[in-house]
Amino acid sequence: MKSKIIFGSLIIALAVLFLTGLALGSVSIPLPSVVDYIFGNEIAHSHYAILNQIRLPRNLTAILSGAGLSLSGLLLQTLFRNPLAGPSVLGISSGSSLGVAVVLLAGGSMTGIAGTGSVVFGAIIGALIVVLLISAISLKFEDVTLVLIAGMMLGFLSSALVSILAFFSNSEQLKPFVHWGFGSFARLNEYQIPTLFFILVIAVIVTLFLYKPLNAFLPGEQFAGSVGINVQKSRIIIILLTGLLTGIITAFVGPVGFIGLAVPQVVKMVFKTNHHRVTIPGSLLFGAFIALACDIISRIPGQDYSLPLNAVTALFGAPVVLFVLFKSRFVKKVLS
Amino acid sequence: MTALLNIQDLAIGYNKNDLKHALTKGFTTSVFPGERIAIMGLNGCGKSTLLRSITGILPLLNGSIQINDKEIGQLTRRERAQIMATVFTSYNDPGQLTVNEMVTFGRYPYTNRFNKLSERDLLLIENTLEVAKIGHLRNRIVGELSDGERQKVMMAVAIAQDTPLLILDEPASHLDIRNKALMMNLIKNLGEEQQKTILFSTHDVGLTLKIASRVWLFHNKRINDYKIDEFKQGEHWKLMLEGLDADVVF
């Protein structure tokens, strides 16, 4: 029942955070205006445009992306039975970056105005290629840790290719790519958000179908096989699902690190369980919360400065991972 | 009485295409309900391979294994999990899961997508906790248990699976004398009172003599099949000590 209380508080906190996200930004909009906006009353035209077309989509994007990335992280940590597994670890984010780099840096003048559409396309293709390679490797190798290492290597390879492309580009091509690389929840328009929502919903549904295999994987794949789980099939589905989910989110908002890695850790620590009936909704909810919180923090520093999103997520994520690792039995055993 | 398992002309090994280097060939036998078969042999001779072949993890090099007249390879994973339960020694810390939650996983082959447990399921789980004598541990975290307690939990999962066939890989290794005794009693109980068929691999001759009803002994790339009395009197375990001068005392 304690978890019910925690869930309840999380939902309330998320709602409060959402309101904060509407009220804060680089232009100061008085609180009464924000309240008026929520209740559908008339407010200044420019303020309405800001709230409705900038802050509202931004908040929604943060929530959807945070939930999606955390879910990916949870799935990967279960599959690889390793607390260090995250969407960026498998090289999926790097694959997306490579796809975007090809579009923006090698694509030349064909891009630029073609803008966001081709960038999204490139990022998804990049993620898919990595995902397919990882799936193929997974079919070949019994030991799941080998797959993890292969993923990391693919990530390094992609990053190296991106460096090469960047080295040979001029500053005009480089700037939009670097800009994308900073990651931001402020990029989606009102047509893209429903797409993101739809994808997240599908991802959650597929995850629910994976409910038993996920739990059964916790004591090991041999154990899972023994209680009747189709291990190979489940592995592939998990990899494909996380790949596509991460790829699409990265395509839209750029590479955002640490949320997929840190949030599932915190959830397991707070709820004191690994069981997926708790960790799945917990990761979704808490991921949404953290992503929105990081976004708001990045807006806060005064009116004329803002922090890059990835810096804030790292400031949150890295200490969390360290803390969890120190507390975990895994490390205690190793150190003893 | 009809056989539970029918093994015909079995050849096993790690490389499916390499019949020449099979660990054993031409093994034919039947297993009947209630039998407790100890699989013995020196390290690397093929005990684990045999178990993995029976559980379907490894493909057979030759021959067939039929369970209830169905070819093992033809079963779906769910069907197979309802017929045989396996307990291996390798263990992965599942993190924060309670004993109760773990044992519940034993019902996975029977439940729906979300593991909705029926009255019967719940009853079975209760029973299992009783039989394995871990009722007092039900809310403890699996990772925090001692080796012996954990081994019992793994057995409990297998019992909860309610299968006619149990396959155990070195069930009593790493256990202190007290836990070993408890494990031996449990296995004997499962065989005698619940009529489960148990296949277990072991190095421990004493264990074999105490609880097995039959022995499969790997020797010179063949499997010798003995009834327990035969094994006891013939002292066939000495085959494993071939060429040594040592005088072993039990």
Place this chain on the structure above:
Amino acid sequence: MGLLPNNSIIKLKKAGIFRPFLYTVFIIVMSSCALETEQKEMRYDYFRGKSSVKYATGFKVAYYPSYKVVEVFDNTDTTKPAQTYLLVEHGTRIPEHSPKDILVRIPLVSVSCLSTTHVPYLKSLEQVEKISGIGNPELVLDTMLLKQIKKGWTMSITTSGQVDLEKILESNTSVLMAYPFDKSALESLSGFDIPVVYVGEYLENSVLARAEWIKFFALFFNKEKMANQLFEDIEHRYLIAKSKLDSVSVSKAPTVFFGSYYQDVWFAPGGQSLISGLINDAGASYLFRDDNSTKNLTLDSEVIIDEVPEIDFWGQVITTHEIATKTDFMAADQRFLKLAKKSNTQFFFANSKQSDYFGQANLEPDILLKDLGNIFYPGLFANHHFVYFQPLN
């Protein structure tokens, strides 16, 4: 009613024809009036002042009675415009156009400038008060604009140097003047009905072409007459200064190197770049005048070591507050410092923190030329004091 005899009128009235007849006449007259207005509108030329482009390659304009078609070109393609703008006079009909063309109502009531280099152009056209938003306000040097910023009349539209959509919306601007570099940040503006005009004055490779962009800005405010006059003066002054430099007879023109050091690499403008043209017009010979590119060249340190002792003049643009010393020039690299001590090279520089080298200088190419002239041929322009370029003591 003196046109018709009284009895006829009475007869018509009695026939009941009068009313429908009156109505018909009324309709015919009104239609022809409307038609005439439309034709008038089409015939009426709203733009008394018109500009033609002489030097600049980055934009073209075509005039129609009530609208202007402005094409903007970028480096990649000189035949097809990168973007077409339709500048339509307020209150007139919008002509047929392709959906890719951007529509702008003129004259502009308010404008936001992403780059402070736009400000001098607007200043000469007396349109500073129309600036409601400015990017990087900390870089603004114009006093009038600074006052406006202080009063809150003009607001910042960037945050941490990046375009800030919220601020742009808050600034209530009708048009954003940006630059064709990293357009991805401006994608979202299309959703807000704020047209974005890509101003590419910095892509021009001759000083006169860059100055001629004053005509581009004028298009948006119907200030062509003023722009034409201003540019004519600029061109005139420049050509006079140039001819004076042409008439200087020297056995060999002084050689000039212009470059800066960044992360282990030396960068120098290409042979077809603006600096190259300016130096050559100033009666000197730019070291890489024979190079064919307009972009920056990257040079190995060895090239520098090889060429420096032979060079007559070496120039750089300093962008920090630091007073330029020889050490700054040589990027504090020991190898170069030794060379500098040995050589007879004279150094000159422009400091963008002390003068508006990146902004106002675009409109004063004659002054740039005279600066260089006095550096290469001291005293040539007797009453001219250094404004942008100056020699290093």
